[in-house]
Amino acid sequence: MSTDGAGDQRLDVARCGVYRAAAGPRRAPAPAGGLDLVSISLAGVASKDALLERFAAALAFPDWFGGNWDALEDCLGDLSWRADGPRVLVIDGFEALQAAARDDFRVLLDLLADVADHWSAQGCVFCVIFVDPGRRLGLRTWGDASA
Secondary structure (H helix, E strand, C coil): CEEECEEECCCCHHHHHHEEECCEEEEEECCCCEEEEEECCCCCCCCCHHHHHHHHHHHCCCCCCCCHHHHHHHHHCCEEEEEEEHHHHHHEEEEEEEEEEHHHHHHHHHHHHHHHHHHHHHCCCCEEECCCCCCCCCCEEEHHHCC
């Protein structure tokens, strides 16, 4: 996967985690087994409920999604209804949520890190990249990720 200003990065289990990048991916090579690349726009989202709705829509969550943090973690830790292969979530437009619901935004970051750890322990790639050209988030930069 290549991101503007971030250089080329291989997708492997060692890179599971939550990152920031100056821009979203321009291209993503399809490794053996395909790549599940999902863009989630949080533009205009200022509440937990709206955030959960955006994730549910972008990832086509099943009907049993309960619309709460536990259900989000359960769905992200399952994803059996989606294609197999490395999974990458690219999230942009987070600023309104971060400003309006700071605690919920922190819960989201912690939850995504826990899900990445879960997938890593399973030997599966799961990466989240926040598009953050202003470097507002205290996350590792995708281009700085080490294997």
